[in-house]
Amino acid sequence: MSENKNKILVALDGSEKAFKTIKYLCSFKPFHKKELVLHNIITKVPECYYDLKKEPFSYKATSRVKAWELGYKAEIEKFMEKSKRMLIASGFKPEAIRITIAERNKGIARDIMDEAQKGYDALLIRRRGGMQSLLPLAMGSVSTKLVEKTVCLPVMLAGIQKVNHSLCLAVDGSEGAKRAIEFVGKTIENSDCRVVLCSVLRDYEGYDERKKKEVAVGGIGTALEEIEAVIEETRKQFESVGIKREKIENKIIQGAKSRASAIIEAAREENCDTIVFGRKGRSDVAHFDIGRVPWKVIHGAKKMTVWIIP
Known part of the structure; x- marks a missing residue:
């Protein structure tokens, strides 16, 4: 096992289910001595959508897409700040919590795995994200990939x-x-x-x-x-x-x-x-x-x- 870095990478998708992960962190007292990195991967709209701006008939559509993108990022930032306040209220030190919002590069699971190799003690995830709440599955596709392939550090699946x-x-x-x-x-x-x-x-x-x-x-x-x-x-x-x-x-x-x-x-x-x-x-x-x-x-x-x- 790699050297204990005393830092946990917390993968969050901004959903209501993700708040349960935050509540778990708040409740498990030994984690309060850890450092936390609250990590989100944003999937931006492909650049080809903005190429449509050259076409007069598509101006309104591309404007709405841009507005959605900006609104989505604002919601994620709001979610992360609310999560940080909850963690501080439960006993975490403010300086021990860091927020990172990154753009999707290779894919959500691969991007999280890449981040996980940067000196963490453990990776904390949920079995399923908010987008998969209606599926009759025990695990979401991203969670499954992370459990299968993250062999460099402990993986924690937060329960309810x-x-x-x-x-x-x-x-x-x-x-x-x-x-x-x-x-x-x-x-x-x-x-x-x-x-x-x-x-x-x-x-x-x-x-x-x-x-x-x-x-x-x-x-x-x-x-x-x-x-x-x-x-x-x-x-x-x-x-x-x-x-x-x-x-x-x-x-x-x-x-x-x-x-x-x-x-x-x-x-x-x-x-x-x-x-x-x-x-x-x-x-x-x-x-x-x-x-x-x-x-x-x-x-x-x-x-x-x-x-x-x-």
Whole structure:
């Protein structure tokens, strides 16, 4: 993971849904020590529209297009200033918030990814923007691209569930999980946040020729000893950054058919508002941009906030 820059890039589209992202930032107290860059990409009208000015019959049409463009930019600026005031009122320092409004260049997702490589600690987005609110999809196209391709820093998907500062952290002993633990520790250090260390153990499966199906062939016993050691070490890491021992809990789930479903259910049972994953778990397949379990959680825990750590 790159050096912690203590700065979050917040991608906003000026919609009502984007205000929920601001409300999330206001509610999650550990973020108040961070610097924020409120970032918007404006899609301007193509220059060919203004070439029509040479045609007398099109003057009114091009004038209306120009008026729309100016009005749209003014609305975005108003949105950004309102967001900044909300953040300051919640406890952020005024000097820690910067607003950037950029013109679209390569495409919204690519432009955000380019900006994200300029020394940020994390990227905060929503699952869907305001323009896609009527679509029956769990994720918008821009959000999907950002989750898939932003591999240089953590990506946070802001949810709508009320923030209660309880995080469910998936622990499996993998390098991805270790980096997730490190990131969470730096983010919530010396706070009153509660952390639930969640691990899902499944038996290895083999094909039973007689029964003509996959059957469990054992393996949980050995894995249990290993994961208990990992959880204890993780507990010590969080204590070392100022999280009280009574705020650190563990939940080991055995025999679940689906890791993703088990983790979502565990987060709900424990009343967690945030689920945290390493980008890839033990099955670190090189040509996959993100592991299967995180994708399933993103789509299954629609109201929760999800952090994906590279």
